[in-house]
Amino acid sequence: MEITRLSPDDEVGCAEAVAVDSAGWKLDRPEMLQHTPKSFANMLRYGWDMVPPQAYLAREEGIPVGLLTIEVPRYDNTNQTWLDVKVHPDHRGRGIGSELLAYGENMTRELGRDVVGFGGLDLPKAEAFAARHGFEQKAIEVNRRQDLAGLDWDIVQRLYDEAVAASTAYELVTLTGALPDDMLEGMVAVTESINDAPKDDLDIEDDVFTPERLRAYEEAQEKSDRTLYRVIARAKETGELAGHTVVAVEQERPHIGEQHDTAVSRDHRGHRLGALLKSAMLLRLREAEPALTQIDTWNAESNNHMIGINEQLNYKIVSRFLIYQKSV
Known part of the structure; x- marks a missing residue:
């Protein structure tokens, strides 16, 4: 088996990687949001915040059979990597996943890091794979999807009105794109509030x-x-x-949105601001993005407060992910 690093400029390689990835999702959990070759290449160029992951495609006699993605944190948790391993369903059961995982663990050591994270669907075969390779379950993440076509907008408006009544000391600012310079410092403190979300037993x-x-x-x-x-x-x-x-709303697929962050600073909790922000966002997107039909979000399964708000807003579970870690 040949394992080669993918370049975002390799159009054929990125398309092959997406084919391997999508084949697995279609078998295991077809509802999951899948990459396009363009979005996959952009991930390799820019990542979430200009720290792109590395991707390696495994081929046998020129045929793509597996995919390894390695996240290498740079801003924090610099003792860790996070691995994602996919094997095409036609080639499972032959040790390809184990070989790719070992490749990622070796790279972790070469980078001078000593903790590997790994996530897998809540399926018996994924649990068995993690256990066989010495991983310990540390958390559960849940992917939920909001069906905007089936959303009761009267409920959204009522949630918004109730939250407005409970938060009269606050005003809302709506923006598209980059933050103004004069809001940047204040937004650092707000963004840091996400650290109060449950981490369960994760070593992070x-x-x-x-x-x-x-x-x-x-x-x-x-x-x-x-x-x-x-x-x-x-x-105010x-x-x-x-x-x-x-x-974030995709331009390539404008029916798809992703919930990136919702956070309320510690000193301002207890005023229904979470419900206010989420409902106000929906009312805004209804006007700004008429093609939008779904929004995906991820939460720790133990994050009961945010899940409660999401369930009021017609979010339904798509999948549960078990999150593992181990020392190497």
Whole structure:
């Protein structure tokens, strides 16, 4: 088996990688959002915030059989890597996944890192694979999808009206794209509030945010052809930023949106700001993105507060992911 690193400029290789990836999803969980060759190449160019992952395609006699993706954090948790292993269903059961995983673990050691993270669908075969390779389950992440076509907009409006009544000390700011310079510092503190979300038993440090990282995130999303929509809560009396929510809408597939972040600063909780932000965002997207039909979000299964809001807004479970780690 030949394992080669993919370049985002390799159109054929990226298309082959997506074919391997999609074949697995179509068998195991066809509802999952899948890459296009263009979005896969953009991931390899820009990543989430200009720290792109590395991808390696496994071929046997020129036929793509497996895919390894390696996330190498640069802003925080710099002792770790996160691996994703996919094997084409026609070639499973022959040790390809194990060989790709070993390749990723060796790269982790070569990088001077000592913790490997790995995620897999909540399926018996995925659990068995993780256990066989010495991984310990640390958390459960749940992917939910909002069906906008089936959304009861009266419920959204009522949730918004109730939240407005409970948050009279705050105003909303709506933005598209990059933050204004005068909001950047305040948004660092708001974004850091995501560290209060449950980590369960994961061996991870808090995410570290800086103005430069927020700008890198905006740059990566813009270059990846995603439109960022933001709703920000601001205290009327002090002007302090109190919370935000961000949704990215694909330009290549404008019916698809992704919930990137919703966070409320510690000092401003208890005023229904989470519900206010989420419902205001939906009302905005209804006008701004008429082709949008679905929004995907991810939460720790233990994040009961945010899940409660999402369930009011017609989010349904697509999949559960078991998150594993081990030392190498």
